[in-house]
Amino acid sequence: MxxxxxxxxxxxxxxxxxxxxxxxxxxxxxxxxxxxxxxxxxxxxxxxxxxxxxxxxxxxxxxxxxxxxxxxxxxxxxxxxxxxxxxxxxxxxxxxxxxxxxxxxxxxxxxxxxxxxxxxxxxxxxxxxxxxxxxxxxxxxxxxxxxxxxxxxxxxxxxxxxxxxxxxxxxxxxxxxxxxxxxxxxxxxxxxxxxxxxxxxxxxxxxxxxxxxxxxxxxxxLRRLSVRDVAAVLPNPGRRVHKYTRGVLGIVAGSERYTGAAALSVEAASVAGAGMVRYLGPETVARQVLERTPEAIWEPGEPGRVQAWLLGPGLNGTEQLQRARDVLAAASAAGQPAVVDAGALELLPERCPPHWILTPHAGELAALLGRGEVCVTREDVESRTLHFVRLAAEHTGAVVLLKGATTLIASPSGAVFSQSEGCPWMSTAGSGDVLGGILGALAATYAESGMDDDGPFAAQGIEPAERWAAAAAVGASIHGMAGSAASAGGPLTASDIVRAVPGVYRALMEHRTR
Ligand SMILES: NC(=O)C1=CN([C@@H]2O[C@H](COP(=O)(O)OP(=O)(O)OC[C@H]3O[C@@H](n4cnc5c(N)ncnc54)[C@H](O)[C@@H]3O)[C@@H](O)[C@H]2O)[C@@H](O)CC1
Ligand SMILES: [K+]
The missing domain is CATH 3.40.50.10260 (YjeF N-terminal domain)
Structure with missing residues (x-):
């Protein structure tokens, strides 16, 4: 570290x-x-x-x-x-x-x-x-x-x-x-x-x-997780696990207009270690999601049990927004972790639980602060990232992950992590949807086991109040490593980032056994 x-x-x-x-x-x-x-x-x-x-x-x-x-x-x-x-x-x-x-x-x-x-x-x-x-x-x-x-x-x-x-x-x-x-x-x-x-x-x-x-x-x-730290806290399924104990993630994403966001986030979550992914959205979108990730389950009605949620990538239209609203309320009542991105950021309650992870870019962070009557522009946020990410965590009560060349993750407890494994080629359409999927998978896995005092974060000396921020830092780090591996110095698509994720996990697992 x-x-x-x-x-x-x-x-x-x-x-x-x-x-x-x-x-x-x-x-x-x-x-x-x-x-x-x-x-x-x-x-x-x-x-x-x-x-x-x-x-x-x-x-x-x-x-x-x-x-x-x-x-x-x-x-x-x-x-x-x-x-x-x-x-x-x-x-x-x-x-x-x-x-x-x-x-x-x-x-x-x-x-x-x-x-x-x-x-x-x-x-x-x-x-x-x-x-x-x-x-x-x-x-x-x-x-x-x-x-x-x-x-x-x-x-x-x-x-x-x-x-x-x-x-x-x-x-x-x-x-x-x-x-x-x-x-x-x-x-x-x-x-x-x-x-x-x-x-x-x-x-x-x-x-x-x-x-x-x-x-x-x-x-x-501020702290930055090293490759060794990320390897040490990475979920590692034991012999007796099954798909439900690995962590089931529910995803409310995509819309008729933005189908790709749903497809990318579901696929990213599936390759990033979730035991199962349940997709909530319109049938036309679900068809495309399943074509790409047949392992995912479409939930047209009341969804089966999940351990964590990802909401927001490509969200549009009254039907999907209502679904996200309902899920947020249910997640809050059930004490479930949620990764909240893009369109779902506008649906947040005034105060969020401390194990929700909000993933705005600078413009969305400015809007988020605006709801608390802090009048700032995207440029203000970009020129004072550390100040404003801290302020947003303080105001919302959630973990706030501010996307950028350097990703800052502020915990409402005051701790801040900073990860910078990515490369400029990663600022491409869909990259954030992939990050959402990776974070969602980690949230589902860590929700099942990981945040306890005998879990991997405690073993690294990370205090209870900082563990969800550290989990988000792990996700940012994996996303950055996958993007840099996929880019190798050249342009890439968000799908390339998804394809590079299992290789990053393998390399991290090897690191752990060294
Ligand atoms: N405090 C210490 O004992 C040590 C300090 N070290 C070095 O000392 C640095 C801090 O030294 P100082 O406290 O002397 O401050 P700086 O060397 O950072 O310089 C500030 C000096 O420039 C003036 N100044 C401030 N803002 C200015 C501006 N915008 N434009 C023009 N002039 C400006 C100040 O009046 C001050 O004299 C550290 O960054 C480090 O490099 C190291 O030598 C290690 C030990
Ligand atoms: K200097």
Whole structure:
């Protein structure tokens, strides 16, 4: 599990060490971690260190100090080093060390941003050490001009020091312009802002470097399940199970207009481990569903027993909407878990049970919040994903899974998971219906066995109030892995994602036996 902390939490954990006069030691550890990361990045490209060039963009705070000390280390190891001081002044000790190691220094001013950008862009590495966790807002003035010009010139390798300057370490909000990094070296721990959009999109790979305050960190603000975690909690049928104990999922999806959504979600649920899938919808849709998944059962009347529900993909028309309304009321009364997507989000009661999983995209999340009289647009949600997903979980009382390049899952208890296994090719029609099917299958399976104190989530140390959010994170992770496997770098259809799901399960099961 990767744990991420807000910049504020990390600064608080550092404070006792700073008070004890350990600040310089922390900075040296950070600088060595950063310098080593630059060396490894160059070596991974088969580049020699000696004679390669690096420029550090250094702000006036400790982030700039880390960058300058790291550049001094690199200069001593034979790199040609340049520093651009973006605020006129810089950390005195670090600047002294950089000068003593033979680095060249330029001071950014009103008139030289473009000229410096051209000078720097050809370097082998650019280190962005302008702003770190002490930033308020983003870059302005000549520093912003420099970043805009540099971004256009596409520098070869950008390594961000702690966070890309302009990304809010607490929230992942981005104050443009930001230089997109290939690698972010995060000191002490990964910052929450590097695991939430849009911040994650600027950070590249994130490498945490311990600097000695890690034991003082509080509970994480965000967590990401690793492949190993997902493998460990994946439902694994024992010898004595049968289809009913494996978990039966009821699905209310599709309509005359959107038949594909029903077909995809039913098929995805069937391949994602549900013992049985019962489909509720019009006969014409059911025919297509069964053609694709003959294992599913069409329920024209009162459905047989189910353990969990999926409602919403492709839902349209009064008949299907009424069915979904009835099912929601029955699920609520029976205490059954439900995955609520797309059209069914509009049917939710004001407060939902904590084991319901809502799966909006940014626009649907804005609408959901609007019902609680929080007036926000899709763009607002996209620019502050972590904030709004938390708020939606708080307002609805349910687990809220916000779809995106990074999927955030907020529990009403306050815990947040972040998964990012997918790829941009997955933003294709029907992809969300497949996610719904996978989540539904997991909900049905975990409802039967999985949430107890002797279940797999408890064994991973996941608290009872966070387990349904963790289950949704498992679903997001499997969906992302299946999409990336199906894509292999190229375009794909939602059906390709479905076909890749069993392979992902097999690989995870193998992982478990290793
Ligand atoms: N606190 C510590 O002891 C340690 C901090 N470390 C580094 O120090 C960083 C935090 O350092 P600081 O607290 O000095 O803050 P930063 O280095 O993040 O920089 C903020 C500095 O720029 C100014 N500033 C804030 N917002 C600005 C904006 N939008 N535009 C221009 N200037 C702005 C501030 O007045 C401050 O002087 C961390 O990210 C990390 O890189 C590491 O060296 C490890 C130890
Ligand atoms: K930075």
């Amino acid at each position: 990767i744990s991420a902390f807000t910049g504020t939490q990390i600064r608080a954990a550092e404070q006792p060490l700073l008070d004890a006069g350990e600040g310089a030691v922390l900075m040296q550890r950070a600088a060595h971690g950063l310098a080593n990361a630059v060396v490894n990045e160059l070596r991974s490209e088969g580049r020699r260190l000696y004679g390669s060039s690096v420029t550090v963009l250094a702000g006036k705070g400790n982030n700039g100090g880390d960058g300058l000390f790291a550049a001094a280390i690199l200069a001593r190891r034979g790199m040609r080093t340049t520093a651009v001081l973006t605020a006129g002044s810089a950390h005195p000790g670090a600047l002294g060390a950089f000068g003593a190691a033979g680095g060249r220094i330029h001071v950014l001013d009103e008139n030289n941003a473009e000229e410096l950008a051209v000078l720097i862009a050809g370097d082998d590495v650019v280190i962005d050490a302008i702003l770190g966790t002490g930033a308020r807002g983003g870059l302005g003035g000549p520093a912003a001009e420099l970043i805009v010009a540099l971004q256009e010139l596409k520098p070869k390798v950008v390594v961000a020091c702690d966070v890309p300057s302009g990304v809010d370490a607490d929230t992942g909000e981005v104050h443009w312009p930001v230089l997109t990094a290939r690698l972010t070296v995060a000191f002490g721990a990964v910052k929450a802002g590097l695991m939430a959009d849009p911040g994650e999109g600027c950070a590249g790979r994130v490498l945490p470097v311990p600097i000695g305050m890690e034991d003082s960190l509080p509970l994480p603000a």
